[in-house]
Amino acid sequence: MSTTTGDKSQRISMLKVLNPFHIWALGVGIVLVGEFMGWNFSVAKGGAYGSLIACWVIGLLYTCVAMIDSEVTSTVAAAGGQYTQAKHIIGPLMAFNVGLYLVMAYTMLEAADALIVGDLMKSAAETFGHANLDTKPFVVLTIAFLAWLNYRGVFTTLTLNFVITFVAFIAILVLFLAVEPANPGAVLKHKELLTDLPYGWIGVVASLQFGMWYYLGIEGTCQAAEEVRSAGRAIPLGTMGGMMTLLVAASLTWYICAGLMPWQYLGQAVTPLYDAGTLVGSTKLQLLLFVATAFAAIASANGCINDASRAWFSLGRDRYMPVFFGAIHPKYRTPYRSIIFLVPIAVSFAFTGLLDQVITFSILSGLLGYTFMSINVVKFRKMWPLGSIHRGYIHPFHPIPAITLLILCSATYFATFLGYGNSLLSILAFYILASIWFSVRRYKFVKRADQFTMPWPRPKGY
Amino acid sequence: MDLWDMLSSAAWVISAALLIWIVKDAISVSQQYDEEFLMSSREGDE
Amino acid sequence: MTKQYEPPKQSWFGQIFDSLFVLALVYLSLMLPLLFKTKEAASAAAGAAAEVVKPTWESLQLSPVVQEQWEKLGYDAEKAAALINTRFDYTIDPTWLAITAVVLIGYFVFMLKVSDKEYREVIAEKFGK
Structure with missing residues (x-):
C-alpha cells in the first residue's frame, strides 16, 4: 500500500525497490572495512595462526547466524529485523534490548568508520607535505553526506554501496594476484614470518574477540526486509552470498598480510592491507588500496546509518521509544526523523576520543544479539513447528547451528573478558539499567496486542 | 592557506549545507503533512 | 475478547526526556571503564621504566x-x-570471572523471564484467553 497524499484513510509505507544485489551490498558493505583494518588486532592477541583459527571459528559462528537469520527473516519480514523477530517470538523486553543492540552496534561502528576516513585524509595530507591536518571536518562530512544520501532514498544509497563495496572487494583480489601466490617465497615469506602460537591456546581464544571483525554486521541484511521486492528470496540469497564473499575475503586478507609482515607489527597496524600494498612496492597498488580502504569505510558507515535508523524507527513505531521517530518521509519514504536524530549521536561518539571503548561496545552489542538468535530460533521452531506457517527458507540440521552458536558466543564472551573485562561489565550494566527503565517507565506507553503484526496462528504453549 | 586548509573549510561548509537542508526539509514535511499520516506505516503491510 | 489495554499518550517533553535519558546512560557506560584504566596505566608505567x-x-x-x-x-x-x-597478560582472576559470568547469565535470565510475562499478555489480548 502506498500513497503520497495526506488522506487519513491511506497509509504510508517504505518503498519496495531493493533486489538481492542491494542486500549483498548492505551486508558486505558494512563488514568489508573489517578486512582493511581491525581484524589484525586478533594477530596481537594470539599470533598469526591464532588469528587464522579465529577467522574460521568465527566464520562458523557467522554461518550459523546467517542460516538462522535467513529462516526467521524469510518469515518475519519487517524493518526492525531481529528486533521484530524478538517481539514476535520472545517478548517485549527482549525486543527492546535487541533494538538497542542494533542501534548501538551500528551507530558506534559508523562513528569508527568516519574516524577512519578522517585518518586517511590526514595521512594523505602528510604524504603531500601537510602535517597535522585536522580530521574533524572530514569525519563530520562523511557522516553528513551519508545521512543526506540515506535521507533521500534507499535505492540510491544501496546502489552506491554496491559500487564502492565491489571496488573494495576487487582491490583485495588484485592485491592477492600482485603478491604472486603461485610463487611462494618471491613476495610472500610465510615460511620465515609464521611462528608458533606465541601465547598458546589461550591466545587463540583471546583472538576470537577481534576475529569478529572479519564478519561483524553481516546480519544487518534483514533490516532491509520492508524495502526489498521479495523478502523471502532476496534476503537469504543476499546474506548467504555475502557470507561466502566474506569468507573468501577474510582468508585472502590473512594470507597476504601474514606473508608480508612480522606478526608483532601486524597486530598493531592501523591499515594492514594498505601497508601490504606499500610493501609490494607499486605506487599504483598503493593508490588502489588507499582508495579501497576509504571506500570500505564509507560503505560501512553508509550501511550502518541505514540499519541503525531502521532499528530506531521500528522502536519508535511500536512506542518502545518515542513515537515521534516512527515517521516516514512522504516523498523519499525513509525513516527520516531517525536518520536525523542519529547524526549528532554518531558525531559525538566519534569525538569522544574513546575509540577503543566505542568499538568494544559495538562488538559486544553484536555478540549479545547473536546470543539472542540462538535462543530465538529454538523457541521459534517450538512455538510454530515446521508446516504450521509459511517459511521462505528452512535451515538444515536444527538444532545443531543454534547450539554451536551459543557455545561460540560463550567462548567469545570469555575472550572479551580476557581483553576488556571492565568494558564488558560496564556495557552489561548499561543494558541492565536500560531494561529496568524500560519495564518500569517505557512499557506503559506500548499497545499490547498491536505489537503482534504477523498473520500467524496462536503460538504453541501460550 | 594551502590546498588542505581549503579542503577542510570546504568540508565544514558542505557538511553544514547538507545538514541544514535535511533539517529544513524535515520541518517543512512536518508542516505540510498530518502527523497521523506520517506515522501511519504498519509493520508487515504488503 | 479480553479488555484492551489503552496506553496513555506521551507529552512532547516526555518524549524528548526519554530519548536523552538513554543517551546519557550510553555515555556513562562508555566513560565508566576509564576510571579503572588510569589506575592500570600508572602501574604499567612503573614497570616499563626498568628496561635500559x-x-x-x-x-x-x-x-x-x-x-x-x-x-x-x-x-x-x-x-x-x-x-x-x-x-599481553592472560592471567585469569577467578573472582572477576565468576562475577562476570553471574552478571551475564543473570541478565539473560531476567530478560527472558520478564519478556515471557509480557509476551503472555500480548498473546492473551491478540488471540483472546
Missing part, C-alpha cells in the same frame, strides 16, 4: 628475512623491539 639496555638487530635474534621486512616497514631495531617485547 638498548636493543640491536643482533640482540633480537631475528632471521634475515624477518629483519628485512621490519626494515621495509621503516622500523629500526629499537622501535621493533618495543613491539616485539610487548606482551
Whole structure:
C-alpha cells in the first residue's frame, strides 16, 4: 500500500525497490572495512595462526547466524529485523534490548568508520607535505553526506554501496594476484614470518574477540526486509552470498598480510592491507588500496546509518521509544526523523576520543544479539513447528547451528573478558539499567496486542 | 592557506549545507503533512 | 475478547526526556571503564621504566628475512623491539570471572523471564484467553 497524499484513510509505507544485489551490498558493505583494518588486532592477541583459527571459528559462528537469520527473516519480514523477530517470538523486553543492540552496534561502528576516513585524509595530507591536518571536518562530512544520501532514498544509497563495496572487494583480489601466490617465497615469506602460537591456546581464544571483525554486521541484511521486492528470496540469497564473499575475503586478507609482515607489527597496524600494498612496492597498488580502504569505510558507515535508523524507527513505531521517530518521509519514504536524530549521536561518539571503548561496545552489542538468535530460533521452531506457517527458507540440521552458536558466543564472551573485562561489565550494566527503565517507565506507553503484526496462528504453549 | 586548509573549510561548509537542508526539509514535511499520516506505516503491510 | 489495554499518550517533553535519558546512560557506560584504566596505566608505567639496555638487530635474534621486512616497514631495531617485547597478560582472576559470568547469565535470565510475562499478555489480548 502506498500513497503520497495526506488522506487519513491511506497509509504510508517504505518503498519496495531493493533486489538481492542491494542486500549483498548492505551486508558486505558494512563488514568489508573489517578486512582493511581491525581484524589484525586478533594477530596481537594470539599470533598469526591464532588469528587464522579465529577467522574460521568465527566464520562458523557467522554461518550459523546467517542460516538462522535467513529462516526467521524469510518469515518475519519487517524493518526492525531481529528486533521484530524478538517481539514476535520472545517478548517485549527482549525486543527492546535487541533494538538497542542494533542501534548501538551500528551507530558506534559508523562513528569508527568516519574516524577512519578522517585518518586517511590526514595521512594523505602528510604524504603531500601537510602535517597535522585536522580530521574533524572530514569525519563530520562523511557522516553528513551519508545521512543526506540515506535521507533521500534507499535505492540510491544501496546502489552506491554496491559500487564502492565491489571496488573494495576487487582491490583485495588484485592485491592477492600482485603478491604472486603461485610463487611462494618471491613476495610472500610465510615460511620465515609464521611462528608458533606465541601465547598458546589461550591466545587463540583471546583472538576470537577481534576475529569478529572479519564478519561483524553481516546480519544487518534483514533490516532491509520492508524495502526489498521479495523478502523471502532476496534476503537469504543476499546474506548467504555475502557470507561466502566474506569468507573468501577474510582468508585472502590473512594470507597476504601474514606473508608480508612480522606478526608483532601486524597486530598493531592501523591499515594492514594498505601497508601490504606499500610493501609490494607499486605506487599504483598503493593508490588502489588507499582508495579501497576509504571506500570500505564509507560503505560501512553508509550501511550502518541505514540499519541503525531502521532499528530506531521500528522502536519508535511500536512506542518502545518515542513515537515521534516512527515517521516516514512522504516523498523519499525513509525513516527520516531517525536518520536525523542519529547524526549528532554518531558525531559525538566519534569525538569522544574513546575509540577503543566505542568499538568494544559495538562488538559486544553484536555478540549479545547473536546470543539472542540462538535462543530465538529454538523457541521459534517450538512455538510454530515446521508446516504450521509459511517459511521462505528452512535451515538444515536444527538444532545443531543454534547450539554451536551459543557455545561460540560463550567462548567469545570469555575472550572479551580476557581483553576488556571492565568494558564488558560496564556495557552489561548499561543494558541492565536500560531494561529496568524500560519495564518500569517505557512499557506503559506500548499497545499490547498491536505489537503482534504477523498473520500467524496462536503460538504453541501460550 | 594551502590546498588542505581549503579542503577542510570546504568540508565544514558542505557538511553544514547538507545538514541544514535535511533539517529544513524535515520541518517543512512536518508542516505540510498530518502527523497521523506520517506515522501511519504498519509493520508487515504488503 | 479480553479488555484492551489503552496506553496513555506521551507529552512532547516526555518524549524528548526519554530519548536523552538513554543517551546519557550510553555515555556513562562508555566513560565508566576509564576510571579503572588510569589506575592500570600508572602501574604499567612503573614497570616499563626498568628496561635500559638498548636493543640491536643482533640482540633480537631475528632471521634475515624477518629483519628485512621490519626494515621495509621503516622500523629500526629499537622501535621493533618495543613491539616485539610487548606482551599481553592472560592471567585469569577467578573472582572477576565468576562475577562476570553471574552478571551475564543473570541478565539473560531476567530478560527472558520478564519478556515471557509480557509476551503472555500480548498473546492473551491478540488471540483472546
